[in-house]
Amino acid sequence: MIVYNKSLLDNTLFVDEASSLKESGFIDPAQYQTIIGELSTLKRHKNILIRLGFFLLGKFLYSSICGMLSIFSINFENFNDEILLFVYSIIGFVGIEFLAKQKFYGFGLDDAFLLGAQLLLFLGVGITTKGNFLAVFITIAAASIISYLRYIYLSSALLFSLGLTGSLAYLMFEFGDIGKSILPFVLMLFSGLLYFSAKIALKNIKLPYYSKGIELVNSFSLILFYLSGNYLVVRELSVLLLKKEIPATQEISFALFFYAFTIIVPAFYLVYSLIKKDKIMLWIGFLGLAFSIFTILYYHHILLPEEALTISGLALFVFTYFSIKKIKNNETGLTFLPDRFSNSNSQLNLETIVIASQFGLQPEINQEESPIKFGGGGFSGGGSTGEY
C-alpha cells in the first residue's frame, strides 16, 4: 500500500533517529554527516519555514496548471463545471503520485498537491450532492484514510479523524432532535472507542511507519472526549443545533454532570499523564484546564477578566515556583533538569517573538490618546510566525 520504496523510508527514519542523537549530543556532527552520506533517504524538509515556502510554491504551480486547463474548457460550450473540480482533483492526485515516485516525502510541494487534491474532491462532492454534509464527511474519512495509508502524511490522519467524527455527528442529526440531544454522550463513547483502538493498534503494530498517525488519532480522541462533555461546548451547541434559546439563568439538562466533567477530565488527564509520562496528554490536560477555567468564568461572573488575568498570573507563578523547587534536582523520572532528547531552543525564540508582539513599544503618534500602550489583555500575537 505504501507508495515509497521501503528501504528509503526506513533510511529516512534512521536518519531521523541519528539527527535526534546528534541534537542530544550522543554523536558528534561529523559522525552524523557520515551517516547521512551512507544512507540515501527520501527528499523532504524538516524545517517548517522551508516546507511552508515550498508548500506555497506548490500551490501556485497546482493552481497555474488548473488555470491552464480552464482556458481550454472555456472553449467547450455547455461544459459541466462540477466535472472540472473532479478533474482538478485527479490532477492533484496524479501530481502527488508523480512526486512520491520521485521520492518526495514531506517536501512541501507534495503537501500542496495532496491537500489541494483532497480539498477539491471534498468541494466537488459537496457541490454535486447539493451540500449533503453527511456525504462530504464520509468522503473526507474515506479519501483521507486511503491517502494516509498510501502516502503517510499526518495531515491525512487528522483529516480522517475529523471526517469520521463529522460523519458520526451528521448521522446523528438524521435522527432529529433525539439524535442531537444525545450527541454529547455518543461522541464521548465514540472518542473512548477511538482512544482504546488507537492504543491497541499502537501496541500491536510491527512497523514504525504508521505510529505517528496513530498517536495523532490518539491525541485527537482525547481532545474530542474533553470537548464533547465540556459545559460551554454542550450548551452553545445545543442552542445552535436545537434552535432553542436558553436564558442565562436557566441550566441545561444534566448541568451538574457537565460541570463535573469539565473540571474532572482535564485534572484526570494531568495526573494520569504525569504518572504515565505522556507529554502530549499533559499539554492537552493543561489546555483543557485553561479552557475549563474560561468556561466557568464565562457563565459565572465571579471575577472581571482583568482580575482573573492578574490573579491567575500570580497563582500560576507561585505554583510553578514551588513545583520547580520540588523537582529541581531529581536525577530520574520527573525532573526540571533538561532532557537531552527534547531540549530545544525554539520555545525561547517563540517567547521573544510573542513578547515583542505583545509588549513592543509603540511610536508616539496619537499623543493625547495614549503615550505608550499598556500591555492590553488578550493574546493576539504573531506567535505563529516562527521567525528565528
Added chain:
Amino acid sequence: MKKFESEATQTLLARNLISKEQYLQIQAYRSLNIFSLRNELRFLLYLSVLLFTSGMGTIIYQNIDSIGHIAILSFILVVTIICFYFCFKNAGNFKKNETAFANPIFDYLLLSATILTCTFIGYLQYQYHPFGTHYGLATLIPTLICFFCAYYFDNKSVLSIAITGLAAFVGLSVSPPALLNNTTYNTTSLSYSGILLGIALVLWTIYATKIDLKKHFNLIYFTFSLHLISIACLNNLLEVYWYFFEIILGLSTYYFYRISHKMGSISIFVFTILYAYLGFNFLLFKILEQINPEYLVTPLIFLTPAYLILSIVMFIKLIKNFNKKTSNDSLQ
C-alpha cells in the same frame, strides 16, 4: 514511540554507524526514563508573567480615574523594585559572552520588571508629563533601561522590547503584528528612517562582533534589520522611485544572503530569499508592463507553470547550496 526509537538505534548499531560504546550510553540514558518538565514549567512561568502584566495593565487602564494615581504608581514601582532587587541579587557580574541565571525563574522576573517599568513610565508621562512635550524622551528612557537590562542580564526577550522601543523612538511600529499587517510604514519618509535604522542595527552588530560583546544577540539584530529594510523596500515598489528601492533590496539581499550562510541561520536565509523573490517578480512585472501587455495574456498563462517549476528548481539549488555551506561550517 519509544519502541521504534530504540529499534532504530539498534539498526544504526547493526550497520556500524554508531559504536557499541555510544549505543550503551544511549540505552543507559534512555533507561533513566527521564520525564523533564523543564520546557513546560518555563512556559508556565512565561505565561504567568504574561497574564500578570496584561492583567495589571488593563486594571490600571480601566481604573485610571478612580484609584488614586499615586497609589497605582507606587504599587507598580514597588513591584518593579522587588523584581529588580531579586534579579540583581542573583545575577553574576557582567560578562561579555553568553550568561544565564542559575535558575530560569529570574529571567521571567526580569521580564516582568522591564514590562512594568515601561508601564510605569508610560503612565507617569500620561498623568504628570514629567518630560513635558518631549515625547521622544518618554520612549527613549524605557528603551535605554531595556537595553541596559538586556545586556546586563543577557535576556533576548528584553532586547527585542528594547529594539521595538528604539524603532518607536524613530517613529516606527515594528512589532511582528504591525509588520505582518503592513502598518509599519505609513509614509515614504518613514521608510527612509526604517532603512536607516536597519543599517544602523547592522553596523552596531558588526561593531559588537569586533569588540566581542554578546555575539549571540546578532541574530536578533539581523532579524529586525532584515525585516525593516526589506519591508520598507517592498512597500515602496509601487511609488515613483521604485527602482531606487529595488536597488536597495538587491543590495540587502546580497548582504543578508551572505550573513545567513555565515551564521547558518535558516530563518534569515528563508526570509531573504522570500523578499528577494517578491522583489524579482515585481521587477519582472515592470518589464512586462513596458511591453504591450495585451498580447501577452495567453502566452503568460501557459508560461506560468514553467516559470514556477523553474523557480522551484532554483530554490532547491539554493537550499542545497546553503546546506553544503553550513554543514561545512559546523564541521570546522
